[in-house]
Amino acid sequence: MPETAGIISLHSDKSLLKQDNTSIELVLLMEADLLDETGALSILFDCMSSGERHSDSYEAAYRQICRFSCQILRNDPMVTPEAVRIWEEKKQLVRMFVHSLANDLDTDDDSQTL
Numbered sequence: 254m255p256e257t258a259g260i261i262s263l264h265s266d267k268s269l270l271k272q273d274n275t276s277i278e279l280v281l282l283m284e285a286d287l288l289d290e291t292g293a294l295s296i297l298f299d300c301m302s303s304g305e306r307h308s309d310s311y312e313a314a315y316r317q318i319c320r321f322s323c324q325i326l327r328n329d330p331m332v333t334p335e336a337v338r339i340w341e342e343k344k345q346l347v348r349m350f351v352h353s354l355a356n357d358l359d360t361d362d363d364s365q366t367l
Contacts, residue, residue: 270330284336292343295322296350315354322347323364 264282269275290298299322303314325344331337348364355362 267330270332280332284331284333287330288336288339288343291322291325291340292346295325296347311354311358312360315351315358315360318351318354319364323351326364 260276260279260282263269263279264286267283267287270280270283296318299317299320300314303317308314308317325340325347329337329340331340351364352362355364
């Protein structure tokens with residue numbers, strides 16, 4: 254088992270996720286790190302961030318969500334089956350939320366293109 258300090262020092266290098274020689278402990282830490290602030294939490298953070306900049310526009314919040322939260326839609330970094338399943342659920346939630354918000358705002362759903 255790798256030492257804890259070594260794993261922690263490497264956990265930001267997500268390129269290690271898909272390498273065959275990466276320990277399962279490091280893979281699990283990196284997956285948890287990626288899953289931690291995606292999906293609903295990411296959308297919530299984007300809304301708070303948009304409001305923090307005194308933006309009072311739903312459109313501005315939508316653009317913020319598309320720019321940041323929708324990054325999950327472009328990546329499939331997970332390795333373990335459970336993390337893959339959770340990642341897909343989070344992607345589906347973001348996809349449905351952004352699509353619904355785009356409909357409510359009567360704008361094109363450009364979450365895949367921003």
